[in-house]
Amino acid sequence: MLLDSYRIEIFNNKCMPGAMSVQCFAHLDQDVSEALPYLNAEWGGFEYIKDPPSVTFKIHGKLLTVHGRKIAVNANKNEDEVRKIIEWVKREINRVWENRAAITPRYEGMPRPQLIRILKCLPKTNCRQCGEPTCMVFATRVADGVKGSADCPPLTPKAKTELDAYMKPFAMDAEGTIPW
Numbered sequence: 659m660l661l662d663s664y665r666i667e668i669f670n671n672k673c674m675p676g677a678m679s680v681q682c683f684a685h686l687d688q689d690v691s692e693a694l695p696y697l698n699a700e701w702g703g704f705e706y707i708k709d710p711p712s713v714t715f716k717i718h719g720k721l722l723t724v725h726g727r728k729i730a731v732n733a734n735k736n737e738d739e740v741r742k743i744i745e746w747v748k749r750e751i752n753r754v755w756e757n758r759a760a761i762t763p764r765y766e767g768m769p770r771p772q773l774i775r776i777l778k779c780l781p782k783t784n785c786r787q788c789g790e791p792t793c794m795v796f797a798t799r800v801a802d803g804v805k806g807s808a809d810c811p812p813l814t815p816k817a818k819t820e821l822d823a824y825m826k827p828f829a830m831d832a833e834g835t836i837p838w
Contacts, residue, residue, distance in 0.1 A: 659752050659756075660751060661686060661690050661748050662687065662688055663687040664684045664685060664729075664744065665684070665685045666740060666744060667682060667683045668682045669682070669683075679733045680734045680740065681731070681732050682744070683728055683730050685727065686727045686729065690755075691710075691726035693754055693755045694712065694713050695764055696754040696755065696757075697713060697751060697754050698763070698764045699754075699761050699764035700750075700761060701713075702715075702768040702827060702828065703715050704768050704770055711725070711726055712724065716802060717803060719802055719803060720734070722743070722747070724747065724751070771824070771825060772801075773798060775824060776800050777793060779817045780797060780810060780813065781810070785812060787811045787812060789809070796810065801828075803828070806822075806825070
């Protein structure tokens, strides 16, 4: 086991004191720097920094950054959600570290989803059935991992298949492995 223990720090965003979400840092008692390229390969991080090593992911509309000695997660509902996320990240760090011999490390981030490519799959009717004011806003939410093809009722089966295929490399939770 690479990561055994940590201490959680929860705080409100000082720039937006009235925000309805909390931020968190998990201060790690063990250095996980060596696991980051493997985690990046498994999760498809959109930003990887080599020195000092860190990898950032977008998950369910949240930014999650793993550093050698710290994990940062934004836009959390409450302390219970923070604890679930950090425990899940801990398990994933240990899982990829234990399986590193079978994983090719990745030292660069994944390309970001292209809004125009997503928009081409959409009906472009601005019907608002998805809860967004325009198809462009919906495409942005898809790129951020907050919305998916199932959230667009008028999407044809062919367009749904095309959008899902395009987004699969960017969606680390496509297999339903994220527990929150």
